[in-house]
Amino acid sequence: MKAGPWQWLLALVAATLATLVCWWLDARMSIAGLAMVYLVAVAATAVMLDRAPGIFAALLCVSALNFFFVPPRFTFEVHSPEYVWTLAVLLGVSMLLNTMIATLKSRQARAEHAQLRSAQLHELSETLAQAAGAQDMAVCAVQWFEREVGHSTAVFLRNDSAVGDPALRCVTGNAQASAFQPSAAQWAMDHGRRMGRGCDDWPDLPLWCAPFAVRDAGGAMQFLLPPQHRSSEGEQQHWAALARQVGLAIDRERAAGAARTAQESARAEAARNTLLASLSHDLRTPLAGILGTASTLRSQSDALSPAQREQLLANIENETRDLAAMADNVLQLARLSQPHAQLRKQWESVEEVLGAAASRLRKRWPDARIQLRVTPSLPPIYAEAALLAQVVANLVDNAVRHSGDEPRIELAAGRSRGGVFIAVRDHGPGLKGVDPQALFERYQQGAQRDSGAAGLGLAICKLVIDAHDGRIEARSCEPGVEFRIDLPAQELEPAAST
C-alpha cells in the first residue's frame, strides 16, 4: 500500500514536536535524555505510520538531535565519541523498531486477510448449500461473485447430458454470455490450471479463468477483468479456492442427482421385471391351450367327431384372438409407460369411437348382447381414437368374461359436467368385495376377479384415460359392475361454411 502525503507530513510534525520538547528540556537534561525523547517520537511514528514515513521520521529525529543539540550545535559535526555512540544507537534502535513494528503489522494484516477469505469461503458454501440442482448453484455462485468480488462472472458447466449440445453450458449474471470465452474455460479445464490476466498462461486475455479442479474438472469460473486491473498472487489463489469450492458443491449435487436417477431407473427396472413375469405367466395359459388343442387335432383327428373337431378349432381361434388383444395391450403399455409418450390425438367424436368399437366387439363376441346408447350431438373430445376404442374393448372383454353364459353389456355415452362420459355396464356377479380402485392400480393377477389378461387390460385403461386427462372408476351395481370414464371436452366453433 502506498503511504499518503499526510503520513510524510505527520513524520515531519513528530520530529518537529520532539525537537520543540527537547528545546524546552535542553537546560535540564543530558544528550542521552534528549535522545530518549526522540526515541518516543520514533516509536510513536513507527506504530502509527507506514514503514517508509516511519524511517523518514527516524532519520529526521537523528538529524535534528545532531543538528540542534549535539555540540558543536547547529552543525552536523560530532566531535565526542560519546555523542557518536548516542546517535548511532538512536539510529539503530529506530530502524529496528520500525522494522519490527512493520513486520508485526504485516503479519496482523495477513492474518486478518486470511480470516476474511476463510469467512468468504464459508459464506460461499453456505450460499451454495441453499440452492438445489447444479444449474441453480451456478446461478447462485455467479450472483455471489458479482456481489462479493465485484467482477462480471460466468460459471461454465460441462454438459454431459445431451449429445447435440455444446460441450460447455455458460451461466452468467449481469454480463452477456457472449462476453465470456468458452474456449478459455475449456483450456483451463483441460490443463487444470488458471489462466488469463495475471497468470503465466494467456496473460493478454481480458479475463481470468480457473477450473473447478486440477483433474477432470466439471466446470470453470471466469471473471471479466478491466484493463487496468492487477491482481496479486494471493488474491488469485483466493479466487481459485473459491472456484474449487463452487466445483465441489456442484459435483456433490451432480453425484446426488445421478444417484437419484439410478435409483429411479432401478425401480422402473423392477416394475418392468414384475410386468414381464406376469406377462409370461398370462401368455402361457392360452399358449398351453393352443398347443394342446393343435397337437390333439393333428395326432387324434380320426378319433374325433366332427363336432368335437369344430369345437377344438373354435377354441384355438378364440385363444389366439385373446392373445392378439393382449399383444395390443402390451404394445400400448410399452408406449404409454415411456416418460414422454406421444399420443396421436385428434378431435374425435365419441359416437363414432363407440359405434366402431361396438361393431367390432359384436363380431368378437357373437353370443353377447351388446347395447349401445349415445346421446346425440356430444361435444368432440381431443383423443387418440384407436386407444379409446381399445379401452372400450378391454372393458367389454372384461365384462363379457365376468357375465356367465349370456352376457348382457350396456355401452353408453353422454354429457357430464365439463365433458363426456362413457359407461360400460355388465350384469354379472359384481365386484365381490374387490376394492374398485385397486382394479386399476397395478398390473397384477388379482384375486378372484381376474381371468386371463383382465389385469393387464384394466391397467391399460387407466394409463390411456390418464393420458387423456380423464378419470376412470368402477362401481358395483345391482347386479353387475359399471365402469365409467369421464373425459374433458371442448366446444368447437362450427365449421366455417355450409
Added chain:
Amino acid sequence: MSDILVVEDDASIAQFVAASLSAAGMQPRICTTARDAEREIARRAPQLVILDLGLPDEDGVSFIARLRKTLAAPVLVLSARTHEAGKIAALDAGADDYLTKPFGVGELLARVRAMLRRAKAAPQPARVLRIGDIAFDRESRELTLRGEPVHLTPIEFKLFERLARDPGKVLTHRQLLADVWGSEQVDQLHYLRIYMAHLRAKLEDNPAEPRYLATELGVGYRLADE
C-alpha cells in the same frame, strides 16, 4: 379365375393367404420382395395386389406410390398394429383398402371379393347407386331414402357425392378434406366430423351405429356398398 398377387415376406402368412384364396377359387401368385413383385407385375398385370407394408427391400408406401403410376388394379395392404400411421400413408398413396394383422380368413375373403367386384364394375358405374334403402342418381344428383328425397346442403352433398364415387372404398380423412374443402383444409378434421354427423342424422336410422356411412376409426370413412 381371378389373378391375385400376394406380396408378403412372412412365409406362414403368405401360405395361409394363398391357400385360402385358392380354396375360394382364385389364382394367387406369391412374391416376397418388392423387386420380385415388380417383375411379376411386368410379366402379367394382376387383378388385385395384396401387399404387406413391412417388406424387406422397400418401404410399402413408396412402393404403392410407384405402382399406382402403371397399375390400375386395386391394392389391399396388410399392416401390423405397430404401423397405424403407415396404413394411412398407404391409403393416401393410392392403396384401396387395408387389413390389420392378425386377421381371419373371413375378413380377408370378404375384402378381396368386394374389391374384385368393385374393380369389375368400375369402368361403367351404374347411373343409380343403390345401397339398402338409399338410391343416388349420379346424373340428376338426387338422393332418396326409402323413396323420399333427402335434402342436403351443398357441402353435405359434396361429401356424400365424394363417398358415393367410390362406394365400399376407404377414404382417409385427408382425402375427404382435400376433395370437399380443398387441399389447404386437410387439417380441419372437425369440419369433417360435423358434416358426417349431419349426413348420418339425415340418412341413418341410428346414427350411433351407422349402416351406410361407416367409420374407419382413426383412418377415415367409407360408404357401405351392400
